[in-house]
Amino acid sequence: MSKIHVSTTINGDTAEFLCDPRETLLDVLRDRLGLTGAKEGCGTGDCGACSVTLDGRLVCSCLVLGAEAEGREIATVEGIAPGEELHPLQRKFIEHAALQCGICTPGILVAAKALLEKNPDPTETEVRYWLAGNLCRCTGYDKIIRAVMDAAAEMREAA
């Protein structure tokens, strides 16, 4: 099968790749671009481990074709930290011990960041339901919610 040429922007940098028309954006990120922060937890849009944003919109990259990235802007967990400094969400996840095995963490950070961009002052319930598509088998979620609430508060103060 002939490959498709795609030009896109990933975490602010332009990127080009060739991909199979059937290949998912998740596979392209992981296997062609070496960005392994997004994980495959199910491949069917049910776990959120592969979360990235596409033109600012939160998507499961396992449900997006690589070819669909043409001309769009993609943001992944690798782009969350602005340089050496960590993003407040990242810091709060460490501070609150909001991760155990950590494999859900990239997806949850991307999803939480997307929430806070839309809604800088979410209620706890809004956080819980926004993140309901991001499964975590280890933590029981409590510390995740606390970390997001705390990061939101800090970001509001800084803003």
Place this chain on the structure above:
Amino acid sequence: MSVTRSHPHDAARLHVTGTARYIDDIPTPRGSLHLAFGLSDTARGTITALDLDPVRAAPGVVAVLTADDLPFANDVSPSAHDEPLLATGTVHYVGQPIFLVVAESHLAARRAARLARVEIAAEVPILTIDQAMAAESRFEEGPRLYARGDAAAAIAAAPRMVEGTLELGGQEHFYLEGQAALAVPQEGGDMLVQSSTQHPTEIQHKVAEALGVPMHGVRVETRRMGGGFGGKESQGNALAVACAVAARMTGRACKMRYDRDDDMVITGKRHDFRITYRAGFDDAGMLQGVEFVQYARCGWAQDLSLPVADRAMLHADNAYFLPNVRIESHRLKTNTQSATAYRGFGGPQGMVGIERVMDHVAHDLGMDPVELRRRNYYDAAAGDFSTKNLGGGARDLTPYGQRVEDFELHGMTDALMESAGYAARRAAVDAWNAEHSAIKKGLGFAPVKFGISFTLTHLNQAGALVHVYQDGSVHLNHGGTEMGQGLFQKVAQVAASRFGIPLEMVKITATDTAKVPNTSATAASSGSDLNGMAVKAACDTIRERMAAFLAERHQCEVAQVRFEEGRVFAGGAEMTFAQAAQMAYEGRVSLSSTGFYKTPKVAWDRIRGEGRPFFYFAYGCALTEVAVDTRTGENRILRADILHDAGASLNPALDIGQVEGGYVQGAGWLTTEELVWDEAGRLRTHAPSTYKIPACSDRPEVFNVALWDGQNREETIYRSKAVGEPPFMLGISAWLALSDAVAACGDAYPALDAPATAERVWDAIGRLRDGV
């Protein structure tokens, strides 16, 4: 001093930046190949034709292997050698690997694996407990029996009696990282295997057998897993062996990871159980005699089913003294996935049995379920005066003859009832239920007493390897594996505190069979107990050598050399740890040591059911409040209050994380997580779309978790207690709360099976309301 503090997880920074590597993230050598299994679509039968030509002809396929192509052992069983990597003429469950595809990409391998033409002469499969009992299809010659006194006579003589049957579903591990392995051929026929496994030594062992080489020809490395929960104790063997065999054959690196659906279809899960019970008791609720029959559905291969079923028997008492007791256990062989280790390892199933009895007895007597439980508790440990023991006499002997010498639950229950405001909330729930018929509320209380140690006594050992470099930095290795529980962090804290240095000076490295040999699985919650002690031993050896050297140089007693806050004090001299290391190196002192630990006191005869299988017990208790919509059965956890005993916690933040995660996983097991097989033996719930683990929105609205302020009465590492498995069983309180809410809908006992899905809850309410 770095122990007993809440340091974050060692790799936290890597995790939040997406740079922590799991197997599938490791850059593979050029030309790496990818594998997939071709699976049986039939639960039981004989393969009559196998045409693999279409698979071989598929794009990207490099090789296709069947059992006949395997050069040496065709076995991935951790126990009874009854689990071939690839089927040998017969198939035993839907999902059993029949052939192996080696291809240029993961997708090419998976697509090709679907193209085989397989003909199987199907036989009637044995799928259910009833079918297995009727066919006498079992492991071991007959049921195991542990008993004390005459339970039947005690029940007959008791003023009151309840009896019943409980169906208890299995559970998918749903580690978010699926099974994965990568094998890279080395010179001279050696093999390096990276595996997502809780048991690198077992992987090494099975790979060596499959390659026909001594164990020294295989090195296995495991940096981390994306969750394990027991599901990576033996279930990773197949992938690692497949990769190694294919890598040997092709001379190229080979990687295999299961897609989620394949993972759920191929791998074993928690054993589902049926438990029948009879219990005799007096009007005060004191148990006189209890009988259990436990039926465990073990699947097609033995795997770890015997010790799992043993542990279910060993937890049939949970926290209660049973004066006369009989526990019979059937280990049934069925044409389903081979059930395997899962957090608690049978303990949860055993415990649910006695908690059901308690729930039933309390309902029968109309007695407060918390009070009933407390009356039947084991005697308090010496020195616990928080509660007067009821019942009189020595009530500290388990059904298997181990004395319970550290029973903490009297005091813990007092404290939880107080902090959770039980009495007032009980009254409020009752008042609510009296007034409302659409929404009913329920409260459930569950105590946990969980035995710590491998019941296979020889597994209770661990090794470590520690190096101090001449700049004072420390390299740490031990046999435990990291799956998110924070083991590496805890063990590094131990090392830092032994040398009196900051944590940053300790480098935690991947588990590696070439550094520490002959390790046990990271299982049975034993990770920090065993490895922490082994690391302590290694560090102390080096520290003593350094102390002896410095004492001589600075003319002081060895005992006067102190290691504190990154500095070393010897006589009048003071130096940094780095300087001390440099001096010791120049003084030709060895700065490297192994360490070893074996758990004392344990000795156990599993056939007679007698001895001391456990070094100590870990305790916990939980109170859960739920609301149930009686019109639909839908329900929600409103509040959970937990008090858990981690001894003198090595790291409270990590331990509380284990407690929260364990509770939620346990509650998921008993409420929403339902595995469904159809009559052909196909697992119909093989993805998160149909198998419902708790999500963020299911977290209890109010979630209060605290650690019990105590220390281990046995000499464990800094008097801490194991914390991996015990909190899982706190989730039983959620199921009991649902039972309580349903009970408010009628007079009869709800006899709620598990998982208590909305459907089951709704059914049970219907039965109560219809009076049937």
